[in-house]
Amino acid sequence: MKSLWVFHVNTGACNGCDIEILDVLTPYYDVERLGVKLVPTPRHAHALLVTGPLTRQAYHAARMAYEAMPPKPRLVIAVGTCACSGGIFHDSYALRREHRESFEYPLRGGASEFLPVHLYIPGCPPRPEEILYGIALLKNIVEKKVRGSWFSESAFVLPRESFNAWVEVLLRARIRKELGYFDGYPLLRRFMELVESSESKEELEKLVQKAISEESDSRLRYGLEKLYSYYLEVVRTYESILAAKRALVRLPK
Amino acid sequence: MTKMYPFEPAEAPPEYRGIPRIDPVLCIGCGACANACPPNAILRIDDPESGMRRIVLDVGRCIRCARCEEVCPTGAARLTAEFEAATDDRRDHVEVVELKLARCRNCGRYTHYTERQVAKVLSLIPRGILDFDRVREKLPLCSECKLKLTVLNATKFGEGE
Numbered sequence: 001m002k003s004l005w006v007f008h009v010n011t012g013a014c015n016g017c018d019i020e021i022l023d024v025l026t027p028y029y030d031v032e033r034l035g036v037k038l039v040p041t042p043r044h045a046h047a048l049l050v051t052g053p054l055t056r057q058a059y060h061a062a063r064m065a066y067e068a069m070p071p072k073p074r075l076v077i078a079v080g081t082c083a084c085s086g087g088i089f090h091d092s093y094a095l096r097r098e099h100r101e102s103f104e105y106p107l108r109g110g111a112s113e114f115l116p117v118h119l120y121i122p123g124c125p126p127r128p129e130e131i132l133y134g135i136a137l138l139k140n141i142v143e144k145k146v147r148g149s150w151f152s153e154s155a156f157v158l159p160r161e162s163f164n165a166w167v168e169v170l171l172r173a174r175i176r177k178e179l180g181y182f183d184g185y186p187l188l189r190r191f192m193e194l195v196e197s198s199e200s201k202e203e204l205e206k207l208v209q210k211a212i213s214e215e216s217d218s219r220l221r222y223g224l225e226k227l228y229s230y231y232l233e234v235v236r237t238y239e240s241i242l243a244a245k246r247a248l249v250r251l252p253k
Numbered sequence: 254m255t256k257m258y259p260f261e262p263a264e265a266p267p268e269y270r271g272i273p274r275i276d277p278v279l280c281i282g283c284g285a286c287a288n289a290c291p292p293n294a295i296l297r298i299d300d301p302e303s304g305m306r307r308i309v310l311d312v313g314r315c316i317r318c319a320r321c322e323e324v325c326p327t328g329a330a331r332l333t334a335e336f337e338a339a340t341d342d343r344r345d346h347v348e349v350v351e352l353k354l355a356r357c358r359n360c361g362r363y364t365h366y367t368e369r370q371v372a373k374v375l376s377l378i379p380r381g382i383l384d385f386d387r388v389r390e391k392l393p394l395c396s397e398c399k400l401k402l403t404v405l406n407a408t409k410f411g412e413g414e
Contacts, residue, residue: 030255081292084343085314088292103296106343107311121339122346124316129256129263134339136259145337146312148344151277152305152351156369159279159327163379169326181323182268189328242381 001073003035004138007045011062011111012094013052016125017080021049023128034135042068047075047118050111053082053089059096059114066115076117077138079131081124083111088124160192167234168192174230179223187220191227265334270317272335275310275350279329281369282306282352286321286330295321295330304354304363312338313346327373357395359402364395 010018024031025038039045042065054062066074081087086109089095097113111117121134136142160168168188175184194211198204208228215221256263265271273294275286284297287308294314298307310330321330340346354363355371371392378388394402 028254028256029258033255034259081314081316084346085311086292087314088316090292090314103298105296105309105311105349106347107294107296107314109314112343119339119341120313120343120346122313122315123336123338127265127336129258129265130336130339132258133337137339137341141259142337144340144345145335146272146340146345148347148349150349150351154277156372157278158373158376161376165377166379169377176323181319185322185328238379238382245381 001046001139003037004047004075004135005037005039005045006047006049006077007039007042007065007069008049008051009058009062009065011050011052011058011083012055012089013080013082017051017083020125020128020131021051021079024131029128029132031132031135034132034139034141036135042066043070045069046073047077048115049077049079050083050115050117051079052111053086053092053095053109054111054114055094056096057094062111062115075119075138076111076115077119077121077134078111078117079121079134080126081122083117084120084122085112086110160196163238164192164196167195167231170234171227171230175223175227178226179219183219184223187223188227191224191231195231265336267334269334269336270319270332272312272338273310273315273317273319273321273330273332275308275348276329276331277350279327280308280350280352281327281329281373282308282350282367283326283370283373284308285324285326289320289324291318291320292316299354299365301354301363304356306352306354306367308350308352310348310350311346312348313343355393357398358393359398360395362395364393 008021023029042048048066048069050062052058078084082089085107086095090109097109119134119138121131123130133142137144171188175188178184179187194207195204198207208224212221212224215224287295287297292314294311296309298309317332319332322332338346352367352369355366355368357364374392375389391399391402
């Protein structure tokens with residue numbers, strides 16, 4: 001098929017995916033160079049662009065649009081996580097879905113439950129590139145990149161042991177409050193490498209000072225200073241607990 | 254200028270939240286990600302007959318909120334910068350990590366946690382703070398045996414004096 005004419009149906013989406021579809025039509029991404037055209041009636045369309053988790057109300061309209069399309073080709077393209085599998089709304093009362101007793105996978109829901117879907121484009125919302133990639137996949141320009149995978153009996157690695165692992169757990173909660181997970185966790189990993197490479201307290205202090213002076217981002221500098229002070233606090237607490245325990249053991253019976 | 258995207262590769266920015274992946278080398282199967290996931294894109298399914306726990310990740314239901322990355326204790330669940338997840342088969346979106354459940358040292362039945370979880374917990378305890386042998390003795394026990402042991406210890410209370 002050379003040019004795909006699509007009809008866009010919103011079946012209860014939050015409008016995020018609809019805006020991304022508009023993005024794809026702008027001159028910067030320009031999906032029309034792939035032959036895709038948005039048409040105002042399903043009678044002219046080859047494909048139905050479905051966004052949204054298919055609510056009870058929208059189901060009938062979507063069905064009517066689907067039946068109004070010419071019989072061949074009659075494609076359905078699910079854009080967005082909601083249309084693929086229900087997404088965040090998968091257990092909403094407003095969705096039209098079958099009753100299910102147990103968890104099964106791939107998870108069902110969304111448009112795929114009542115319309116035969118030919119292409120799934122997940123994302124919340126998908127990037128314009130993602131939609132372009134999906135259209136290109138439908139036209140056999142690109143190859144499929146995702147594959148299902150099943151890992152069983154693989155090797156197991158514990159990155160840290162004993163005291164350092166304990167320290168990492170305590171520092172992780174603290175740094176998440178200070179910097180958030182995105183900057184905090186990689187910074188914590190860097191800091192723990194410094195701790196493991198140093199042999200004495202003085203050497204660690206030198207290494208941390210060096211890392212702070214070399215860092216250009218002021219937030220990461222602040223995070224490193226905080227991590228070092230928390231580390232010292234944890235070490236102090238550990239030593240005081242040990243001392244208290246030793247004193248307890250030495251008590252005469 | 255129009256982007257040439259499908260005909261030339263494009264990269265997402267480094268902070269872009271793309272498809273999540275679970276690293277099977279680091280995953281301990283604790284299910285923290287399954288608890289945190291708002292759309293239930295990650296499931297924790299226990300199979301007591303074969304003694305396996307499956308962590309099932311469905312990219313097609315993921316909303317890329319990165320809560321799994323935030324709560325994962327070992328850093329196994331991560332959001333990659335990949336975004337090309339379009340497919341014509343939903344089975345391509347599923348990633349399964351299968352882990353062994355630990356056996357109860359008393360009755361031999363499968364417990365509610367994996368062998369890797371036991372290893373992780375034992376590796377966390379710093380030396381000298383807790384009575385290491387007593388913890389190790391109690392750890393691979395199923396909930397019923399743990400209950401019995403607790404009751405038994407409670408009835409013995411005060412006998413040693």
